[in-house]
Amino acid sequence: MTSLTTRLKRVGLPRLIVHLSVLFIVILWLIPTLGILVTSVRDKGQITASGWWTAFGSSSQTSAGRLGDPSTAKQEGANYVIRGSVFENGQSGTVKAFGTRVQEPAAFPAGTPADLGEGETLTVQEDGAYIYSRNAPFEGSRGKRIYLTVTTPPVFTLDNYRTVLFSEGIGQAFINSLTVTIPATIIPILIAAFAAYALSWMHFPGRALIIALVVGLIVVPLQMSLIPLLRLYNEVGNFLGTSSKTYAGIWLAHTAFGMPLAIYLLRNYIAGLPKEIIESARVDGASDFEIFLKIVLPLSFPALASFSIFQFLWVWNDLLVAIVFLGTGRDQLVLTGSLNALLGSRGGNWEILTASAFVTILVPLAVFFGLQRYLVRGLLAGSVKGG
Amino acid sequence: MVSQIVSAIGVMVVGVFICALYYWLSDKILNAIFPVPVGNVTLASRNLNRRAVVRPWLFLGPALLLLGIYLVYPVVATFILSFYDRAGVEYVGLANYRWAFFDSGFRQSIFNNILWLAVVPAACTFFGLVIAVLTDRIWWGNIAKSIVFMPMAISFVGASVIWKFIYEYRGGNDTQIGLLNAIVTWFGGDPQVWISMPFWNNFFLMIILIWIQTGFAMVILSAALRGIPEETIEAAVIDGANGWQIFWKIMVPQIWGTIAVVWTTITILVLKVFDIVLTMTNGQWDTMVLANLMFDWMFRGGGDSGRSAVIALIIMAAVTPIMIWNIRQANRDAGGH
DSSP: OHHHHHHHHHHOHHHHHHHHHHHHHHHHHHHHHHHHHHHHTBOHHHHHHSOGGGTTSOEEEEEEEEOOOGGGOEEETTEEEEEEESOOSSOOOEEEEEESBTTBTTOEETTSOEEEETTEEEEEOTTSEEEEEESSOOOSSSOOEEEEEEEEOOOBOSHHHHHHHHTSSHHHHHHHHHHHHHHHHHHHHHHHHHHHHHHHHOOOTTHHHHHHHHHHHHTSOTHHHHHHHHHHHHHHHHHHTSOSOOHHHHHHHHHHHHHHHHHHHHHHHHHTSOHHHHHHHHHTTOOHHHHIIIIIHHHTHHHHHHHHHHHHHHHHHOOHHHHHHSOSSTTTOOHHHHHHHHHHHTTTOHHHHHHHHHHHHHHHHHHHHHSHHHHHHHHHHHHTTTO | OHHHHHHHHHHHHHHHHHHHHHHHHHHHHHHHHSOOOSSOHHHHHHHHHHHHHHHHHHHHHHHHHHHIIIIIHHHHHHHHHTTBOTTSOSBOTTHHHHHHHHOHHHHHHHHHHHHHHHHHHHHHHHHHHHHHHHHTTSTTHHHHHHHHHGGGGSOHHHHHHHHHHHHOOOOTTOOOOSHHHHHHHHTTOOOOOGGGSTTHHHHHHHHHHHHHHHHHHHHHHHHHHHTSOHHHHHHHHHTTOOHHHIIIIIIHHHTHHHHHHHHHHHHHHHHTOOHHHHHHTTTTTTTOOHHHHHHHHHHGGGOOHHHHHHHHHHHHHHHHHHHHHHHHHHHHHHHHO
16 A cells, blocks of 8 residues: 555656546547447347446346246145246346336345235246245136346357358458459559659659649549549440449559559658669669669668558548449448448347458458558658658 | 459459569660660760650659549549539539539538538547647557557448447337447436437537547657657746646647648548448438538439539539648658758
8 A cells, every 4th residue: 555655656646647548548449449349249139138348247138938827737735836947948047036017027036935915926046947836726827927137147159250251241242352452452552653763763844743743633532533433434334345343443443542642652752762872873874674673662661561551451441432433242342331231231230230340340450550660650751741 | 252362362463563564664665766876975875865755754654644544534524524414415504503502402511511620620630639748658658559549440431330339229228238328328318319319410420530530640740749859848847837838838839730731631531521421321310411412412313423523523622722732832842852
């Protein structure tokens, strides 16, 4: 205790406040994602029975049941008794309380005999076994209605993932997303790098104009491109006699849309390479092509990595380009598209939505945590220098 | 399934190969057209010059072609289409603009967009700055930063599912499984259908974008804060300034340029926001924004390219001042280079 107070004194109150506020912010930022992660591995029934934040404790549920028919009653001494278990349909759990009226579903604690009046007593054990006795024969033909408060231990399962991957089409969508993303991430790099080299180390009229054009195009909204491109794609599709929604089409679209930022980022980096290296290579008689391939490209690796992470995240997470340029068929729907479709068709099925959402964010999160360094570097190069 | 991946990787390899081949081959052809003979000095130097004139355009060619087809041409075409009818065939003058001016859905979208523009960039920049300052002062600041930065990697659609689950409403006596309604009922309030609550639902959608973008603001601003010379702050401390004064009078003015960059970057993002509204409400309950309205008109009833183009142009017009500012900044940098 003393050590805590001395430590507190050393840390100082303002410092403690800083720690606590950051902790609060971190928890605030983490909770939404944690919610779907936890939910996605919970049992389907438990998801709707209790909030995900209670997932690690037992969940408590009120349900209705019926005792055995009066015909199953046996005479035991002076009393007529019905025995059985409230868990009949393969249910399990622990009975905490029971009741006979819907207004008071938890009137009696489990394990103790409850006096129901008219000479009736009912005892429900925690394991579900019950003894229902009466000092006269039971009347009527149906079993008595009772209400139970049952707690079930937390159940964690990967069933939700199995369901979404194999029956909800998320597995196929994952493959489709990869199909779109891999070429659309790698191909722009080479094209942009050549252009960036030309804009950094070659002198020609119009260079400043092209740089200004590239900077301007970075912010042009995608919405400006959609209508003319859709028309263009339809015409090309008609002309070639094929569908206008093809993977080739979306690869080209993503390559082009990523181009301004790619050229800008790479130019910033390549223009900053030491002048001496490039000049001395020129003096040695190396052509621009050789300089680019043997000197500039290897030296620019950090910038290339930064851009490819950007492009990867952007293409993987994109919805707009995918729904405009790709079809909605099974073989073309990407992850973001299927998640959007599931939100419509499976609105309340959180076991499916959360598992699907987690599958879609898994790869970008892995890339993010694995390559955060390059991502931050790219962001800084793209914004601070540009501003 | 596997074959599809293999073919994607194949396309990538072939694509890269074709690109490389183009650059290599065009360079070779250029050299062949303008040879540099050893004996003839005048011809050699003239051809070297000719090569130097043509080569930049070979390097730039594919990039310019892509930019031209996918960005420059569409901007012009969209502008022209905005004066044509729904099919883009008949010239209708300013009819589409007139429609936009009187359309209530369009006005609603403009209003919502202004709301988004007023709230999201400011909130992201403010939270980003505060978190950057706080995390710079503690030893586990980098871990905290990583976590705040993490939503950047999550798609807008994924984030929408994540937050829709928080806003989830269940009627009757059902247990509230959405975090927000659970908290509200825990405090004794009545659960609400947050998503369909006109006007306020806009803010519930904005929170999603703020959650995603604050990390971006934080990373950039944190780097800028580290760039402030140590002596400046020490001098202020010696002069008896408290933490609050140091923050507002020393730190913020020093990083003013960076704050502007963060602000404008997020502003552009907000103008283009589409996925969040589409997945959360699809524009229902008065949450429509321009980007969604544009998409809507692109396909509604077979599509109306004229009206859709007008809406796209409005977004473009809003972006243009920032675009000009960016270009001027870049030119200034290049001038100093």
